[in-house]
Amino acid sequence: MTPALSPRYWGAHLLALVLVAAAAGLGWWQYAAYQAQQEAEARDLTRADPVSLAEVMGPDDPFPAPSVGQPVTVEGTWVPTGTVYVAGREHQGTDGFWVLTPLAVGGADEPALPVVRGWVASPHDATAPPEGAGSVQGWLQPAEGTGAADDDRTDDVVPQVRTADLIQHVEQDLYGAYAVVDHDAPVNEALVGADALEPADLAALPRAAGSTGLRNLLYALEWVIFGGFAGFVWWRYVRDLTRAPVVEAPSEPEPEDRPVASTT
Structure with a gap:
């Protein structure tokens, strides 16, 4: 063994x-x-049940990072004069614009949530913005901060959905977030039908930090x-x-010293 x-x-x-x-x-x-x-940090909430915007954040709250992509419902009053077109947005391989109109949450003078109604290849293709009371369901997204500068603040084209850029086009405060309209939600059927816009693609989904x-x-x-x-x-x-033991070979005995014979 x-x-x-x-x-x-x-x-x-x-x-x-x-x-x-x-x-x-x-x-x-x-x-x-x-x-x-x-x-848990990078969970995809886009298919979760929608909740009221007030359950996620208030007008002065910072964006809740775990709620990126959360479907929310918002009721308020449209601010058609605040409509802008966000440049550099791709849809099905074609470059174009997002059509964004703020929705004042509550009364017309209350803080507004920017709402991306859809996508167009050119601002000239966009339909007239909605007016009066409205309610939408969309995916909540954090305000962008790519660093792109708005070279011309006199037009309705902006390079990103940044609060500092959008605030120039409205007379009330804005939420530090925006919503992308879900074109398949039943509550948005009337809005989507009137707008006849292509659905906008989500810009941000949650990613876990390293x-x-x-x-x-x-x-x-x-x-x-x-x-x-x-x-x-x-x-x-x-x-x-x-390991087999190493057996050392016996060393030869050294020759004994022999007495030297006397020559006397």
Whole structure:
């Protein structure tokens, strides 16, 4: 029997197996926790049930990062004079414009939420903006900040959906967010039919930050290293047990000193 398989060494083999299995299990658990945190932060809310805008944010609130893409319902009064066209928006491979009209949440003088009604290839193709009371359902998006400058503030074309650019076209405060109209929502049927615009594509969906769950990922890596080290120690142990002993050849005896014969 191989010396390493001798019953006297079974305890050492079992200990090594337990350590490697425990390290693998704990490493997988930490990695699963890392993935769960990534998915929780980057969850896609676009198919969630719509909620009232007031349940997500108020007019003076910062944008709630976990609510990117959340469907919201908004009721208020349209601000047709605040309609602008957001340049550089692609739809089905064609460059064009978003048609954006603010919707004052509540009364006509209340803070307004910018609403992207749809897409057109040219501002001349857009229909007249809606007037009076209105209600829409759309996906909530954070205000943009690409750094693009509005070179001409006298026209109705803006380079991005940025509050600082949009505020120049309205007389009331604006929410720090905007909504993209869901053309398939039943509540938007009348608006979509009157506008005859192509649906706008969502510009932002949630993405997990690189540091999300990083601690769990590092813990998982530590357990992998520990399991690998335990396996290495076990391998060295087994190798030493199975290695044949080195037998050294006997050295030749040195010749004994012989007395020198006297010549007297």
